Each structure stands twice: as C-alpha cells, then as structure tokens.
Amino acid sequence: xxxxxxxxxxxxxxxxxxxxxxxxxxxxxxxxxxxxxxxxxxxxxxxxxxxxxxxxxxxxxxxxxxxxxxxxxxxxxxxxxxxxxxxxxxxxxxxxxxxxxxxxxxxxxxxxxxxxxxxxxxxxxxxxxxxxxxxxxxxxxxxxxxxxxxxxxxxxxxxxxxxxxxxxxxxxxxxxxxxxxxxxxxxxxxxxxxxxxxxxxxxxxxxxxxxxxxxxxxxxxxxxxxxxxxxxxxxxxxxxxxxxxxxxxxxxxxxxxxxxxxxxxxxxxxxxxx
Amino acid sequence: xxxxxxxxxxxxxxxxxxxxxxxxxxxxxxxxxxxxxxxxxxxxxxxxxxxxxxxxxxxxxxxxxxxxxxxxxxxxxxxxxxxxxxxxxxxxxxxxxxxxxxxxxxxxxxxxxxxxxxxxxxxxxxxxxxxxxxxxxxxxxxxxxxxxxxxxxxxxxxxxxxxxxxxxxxxxxxxxxxxxxxxxxxxxxxxxxxxxxxxxxxxxxxxxxxxxxxxxxxxxxxxxxxxxxxxxxxxxxxxxxxxxxxxxxxxxxx
Numbered sequence: 187x188x189x190x191x192x193x194x195x196x197x198x199x200x201x202x203x204x205x206x207x208x209x210x211x212x213x214x215x216x217x218x219x220x221x222x223x224x225x226x227x228x229x230x231x232x233x234x235x236x237x238x239x240x241x242x243x244x245x246x247x248x249x250x251x252x253x254x255x256x257x258x259x260x261x262x263x264x265x266x267x268x269x270x271x272x273x274x275x276x277x278x279x280x281x282x283x284x285x286x287x288x289x290x291x292x293x294x295x296x297x298x299x300x301x302x303x304x305x306x307x308x309x310x311x312x313x314x315x316x317x318x319x320x321x322x323x324x325x326x327x328x329x330x331x332x333x334x335x336x337x338x339x340x341x342x343x344x345x346x347x348x349x350x351x352x353x354x355x356x357x358x359x360x361x362x363x364x365x366x367x368x369x370x371x372x373x374x375x376x377x378x379x380x381x382x383x384x385x386x387x388x389x390x391x392x393x394x395x396x397x398x399x400x401x402x403x404x405x406x407x408x409x410x411x412x413x414x415x416x417x418x419x420x421x422x423x424x425x426x427x428x429x430x431x432x433x434x435x436x437x438x439x440x441x442x443x444x445x446x447x448x449x450x451x452x453x454x455x456x457x458x459x460x
Numbered sequence: 461x462x463x464x465x466x467x468x469x470x471x472x473x474x475x476x477x478x479x480x481x482x483x484x485x486x487x488x489x490x491x492x493x494x495x496x497x498x499x500x501x502x503x504x505x506x507x508x509x510x511x512x513x514x515x516x517x518x519x520x521x522x523x524x525x526x527x528x529x530x531x532x533x534x535x536x537x538x539x540x541x542x543x544x545x546x547x548x549x550x551x552x553x554x555x556x557x558x559x560x561x562x563x564x565x566x567x568x569x570x571x572x573x574x575x576x577x578x579x580x581x582x583x584x585x586x587x588x589x590x591x592x593x594x595x596x597x598x599x600x601x602x603x604x605x606x607x608x609x610x611x612x613x614x615x616x617x618x619x620x621x622x623x624x625x626x627x628x629x630x631x632x633x634x635x636x637x638x639x640x641x642x643x644x645x646x647x648x649x650x651x652x653x654x655x656x657x658x659x660x661x662x663x664x665x666x667x668x669x670x671x672x673x674x675x676x677x678x679x680x681x682x683x684x685x686x687x688x689x690x691x692x693x694x695x696x697x698x699x700x701x702x703x704x705x706x707x708x709x710x711x712x713x714x
Contacts (some may be wrong), residue, residue: 217550242547252668291631292631292632292634294545294631295629295631295632296540298624299543299632300543302543302547303542303547305550354601374542374624377638378538378543379539381538382539
C-alpha cells in the first residue's frame with residue numbers, strides 16, 4: 187500500500203469535515219523511534235488533542251520513507267497526507283479549526299518566533315545529541331534506528347542517516363560545537379521559554395496554541411527519555427515552571443484519553459515524570 | 461585593560477558599510493555599543509585565516525563582554541531576542557541566500573558582477589563561482605531535506621515563508637524606533653544587517669525586495685540606522701590604535 191502523495195495544503199478543499207478515521211504515522215515506539223522524532227510526533231498529537239480532533243496513532247518501521255517530506259510524523263486524513271507540525275497546523279486551519287485565531291498580530295509574530303526558537307535550538311540540539319555525540323550514537327541511536335531491519339541494512343541505513351545529519355550540522359554551523367556548548371544552548375532556550383511562560387498556564391492567554399503543543403512535545407520527551415546521561419533533562423528540570431507546564435498538559439490532554447495516545451507519550455525506556 | 465579590536469570584513473557597496481550580512485551585523489553592533497573597533501575592509505577572503513561562515517555567534521559575545529547593547533533589556537525582551545533571531549535564521553536567511561546567490565538573474569547580473577569587480581586578479585575569475593557553489597550547497601542542506609518535493613514548489617514555499625517573516629517583523633516593530641523602545645539592542649543589529657542589503661542592492665529580480673519596500677516602517681527603520689550610525693557610508697572610525705588583532709573567525713576561540 188502506497189501512501190506517498192503530494193499534499194498542496196493551501197489548495198485542499200476545506201469542505202470535508204475531520205473524519206473519524208484520521209491516522210498519525212510514526213516509527214515503532216518501543217524499539218525504533220528516536221528522541222527528536224518522538225518529540226515531533228508528540229507535539230502533533232498534543233496539537234490535535236488541543237483542537238479536539240480524534241486521531242489514531244499507528245507505528246510503522248518505514249514511516250520516514252512513507253512521509254511526503256521524509257520527516258515524521260505525518261497524518262492521513264481522508265485521502266490527503268500531510269507531514270510536520272507547520273503544514274498540519276495550516277491543514278487543520280483550512281478545515282476550520284485553529285488555536286491561534288484569538289491572538290493579535292504582534293502575538294502571532296511572537297508565537298511564530300518562539301516556535302522557530304524551539305526548532306532552531308531544541309530540535310537541533312536533539313539531533314546533535316543523537317547523531318553527533320559518539321557515545322549516544324553507539325549505545326542508543328544506531329541500535330534503535332536500524333532495529334527493524336536485518337544486517338547489514340540496519341547499519342547501512344543508520345550510517346547514511348548519520349552522514350546526512352552531520353552534513354546539515356556543518357551547514358548550519360553546529361558541527362564545531364562541543365557537547366557542553368550544545369547543553370548551554372539548550373539551557374539558553376529553556377531560560378527564554380521559561381521567562382516567556384512566566385506564571386501563566388499557557389504561553390498566550392488562558393488557551394493553548396500550537397506553540398504550547400510544540401514546547402510540550404519537546405520538553406516532555408526530553409524529560410521522560412532515558413539517554414546515556416541525565417544532563418539534558420537536568421537542564422529542563424532547572425526551570426520548575428516548564429516542568430509544571432508539561433505535567434499540566436499531560437494531565438489535561440493525555441491522561442484518561444485514548445490509551446494509544448498516552449502510551450505513545452512515554453518511550454519504553456522512559457520513566458514517569460516525578 | 462580593554463584593547464581595541466581589529467575586524468577584517470568584506471568591503472562596502474550599494475551604500476552599505478559591508479555587503480556581507482554577518483560582517484554588517486558585527487559592525488552595527490559595535491557602532492551601537494561604541495566598542496572601539498578598527499575595521500579593515502578586504503576584498504580578498506584568503507587574507508582572512510580560516511574564514512568560516514556565520515561569525516555572528518562567535519564575535520558578538522566576545523564584544524559583549526565589555527560592550528553590551530542588551531544591558532537594559534528585561535528577561536522577557538532577552539527571550540524575545542533569541543526567538544526573533546531564530547525566526548530570521550530559519551525563514552529569512554535561506555531566502556536571502558537564494559535571492560543573492562542562487563537566483564540566476566540576480567547572481568549573474570548583480571552578485572557575481574560585484575564580487576568579480578571587487579576582488580583582485582586572478583581571484584576574480586574563479587572565487588565568485590566557488591562562493592556560489594558553497595552557498596548553493598549550504599542552501600540545499602538547509603532546505604533540501606524534502607527531496608520528494610518539486611523544486612519549484614519548494615521555492616514558492618520558501619519565498620512565501622520569507623514574505624510572511626518580513627510582515628511579522630514589520631508588525632512586531634510597529635511604529636517604534638527600535639525593537640525594544642528608544643535604544644538599539646543586538647536584535648536591531650541582526651535585523652538591520654539582514655534587511656539592509658536586501659533594501660539597498662539593485663537586484664534585477666526583486667520579488668523579496670519589493671515586498672520589503674512595501675513595508676514602510678522597515679524601510680524607515682533601515683534608513684534611520686544607516687543615517688544615524690553610518691553617516692560616512694562605511695567610512696573609517698575616528699582614530700584608534702590597533703593593538704589586539706581580532707580576526708572574526710578567531711573570535712570563537714575566546
């Protein structure tokens with residue numbers, strides 16, 4: 187079954203309502219999925235929950251290759267396939283659901299800027315840790331990434347992906363960074379998010395937006411995924427309002443809901459938020 | 461004791477003190493803070509040892525140790541700075557690279573022409589092309605992950621996001637003099653350095669440029685910074701003794 191199809195988000199007919207059988211695809215959550223993909227997937231799941239749109243999470247080993255843009259997660263709604271949070275937000279908006287309609291222009295600008303901050307710093311730091319830190323690469327990434335495939339395909343795919351990611355790191359100037367510098371960047375990013383959040387429940391007013399979903403996806407995943415060291419999660423734990431924020435969103439949107447979504451909020455090696 | 465620093469950067473053109481956004485950002489930041497900086501305009505990149513892309517994150521923190529433009533900002537404004545810098549780097553910068561270096565008409569009739577005229581013989585025969593290839597590669601790595609997508613669609617999407625980014629900047633600036641009130645901060649240096657080349661260069665194919673020109677507050681913002689801080693159009697700083705050599709690629713070793 188091939189799900190590869192081009193999705194032109196702006197041209198999609200908004201006439202069809204959200205179906206009951208929408209599906210979100212990601213890699214296998216117990217053995218295969220990595221930190222960054224898990225974070226992205228959780229962000230999309232949180233966003234859809236916040237919009238009150240039902241979606242079923244399905245795990246496939248080749249999810250990355252099925253995706254129209256090569257990135258996970260992607261959703262199949264009716265006969266359309268859309269990947270990544272940005273396009274999914276637009277797609278959902280075209281169907282008449284939006285979390286950020288109540289924001290004024292300046293707030294929308296800030297929301298977009300903070301979302302880019304998370305993508306620019308947190309996501310890149312996760313990718314760096316996964317693919318450029320040799321300990322993590324050997325102990326976690328390589329075994330997990332190629333796990334559904336037989337030898338030597340598992341090794342070949344893992345090395346190919348690693349090469350791709352490292353080239354990208356070089357292009358954006360992260361290749362020369364040390365692990366300590368990357369952790370400092372994470373700390374800076376968390377500090378900025380913590381200051382922006384302050385004592386509010388959500389980043390903007392009393393209602394969550396896609397920014398909240400994105401931040402939750404990344405921070406929750408960082409807090410609950412066991413890596414070779416705890417340093418990354420410690421950086422986030424330094425900011426108590428961010429931890430409280432994650433706990434609140436988890437309780438409100440994932441506990442007591444579909445078992446599938448809440449189970450996918452924790453990786454098999456993870457531990458509950460203490 | 462603070463010793464004045466020396467900065468090697470690309471020469472000026474099109475009415476700007478430097479044509480390169482990164483160099484311009486460092487220059488502007490130094491002007492905002494009044495940091496003593498002796499500027500050497502070069503047109504031969506091989507004179508700079510180990511020249512790398514993107515010196516901003518390495519050089520500015522070094523200057524900031526003694527001359528801090530963000531001193532008066534609140535914690536929240538500091539966070540906003542980080543966020544808007546990320547927005548520009550993700551959405552605007554790739555399209556700026558595309559506009560100047562990849563778009564065929566612009567590259568041949570404007571960018572390559574300027575660099576070829578500025579560089580000494582025989583570098584002007586092959587260095588512009590080498591830079592072009594490097595920028596193309598950089599762009600492909602930043603944006604080329606979506607290998608299944610049609611190139612034209614990708615370009616349209618990129619430009620749409622960059623136009624939106626410019627509009628967002630305009631909305632955020634409003635009718636203020638600078639992004640955080642009446643005095644300039646590092647965010648202003650960063651934004652100015654990316655908008656000014658786009659505003660000033662005479663590009664044959666200027667889709668992005670036209671959109672920028674339609675945002676009056678951003679144009680006024682750039683023009684006012686240029687007239688306030690670079691009134692000699694990139695002329696030399698009033699007399700300073702060079703004692704410490706700072707090549708902007710070495711800044712990161714500090």
